[in-house]
Amino acid sequence: MxxxxxxxxxxxxxxxxxxxxxxxxxxxxxxxxxxxxxxECARLERGFAEAAAALALxxxxxxxxxxxxxxxxxxxxxxRPRPGPAKPGGP
Numbered sequence: 001m002x003x004x005x006x007x008x009x010x011x012x013x014x015x016x017x018x019x020x021x022x023x024x025x026x027x028x029x030x031x032x033x034x035x036x037x038x039x040e041c042a043r044l045e046r047g048f049a050e051a052a053a054a055l056a057l058x059x060x061x062x063x064x065x066x067x068x069x070x071x072x073x074x075x076x077x078x079x080r081p082r083p084g085p086a087k088p089g090g091p
């Protein structure tokens with residue numbers, strides 16, 4: 001992995017709004033360790049931000065079809081692990 005690979009991955013995710021708080025912290029640590037004045041990191045950050053902005057303007061928003069939200073929630077609930085029966089002699 002080159003010096004910028006992990007930073008680049010995290011910057012790309014951040015530009016799309018996909019970083020969890022722990023990922024934001026990892027990015028801050030990586031950039032601090034790498035050197036806060038790195039021009040390559042600054043160039044990558046600008047590039048990803050510009051690409052994300054361009055994507056946002058590419059398509060017109062379309063409302064979801066009727067019932068879509070209910071379907072997504074039902075599927076998510078169906079995949080949740082359910083507690084199994086209690087084991088005899090176990091907790």
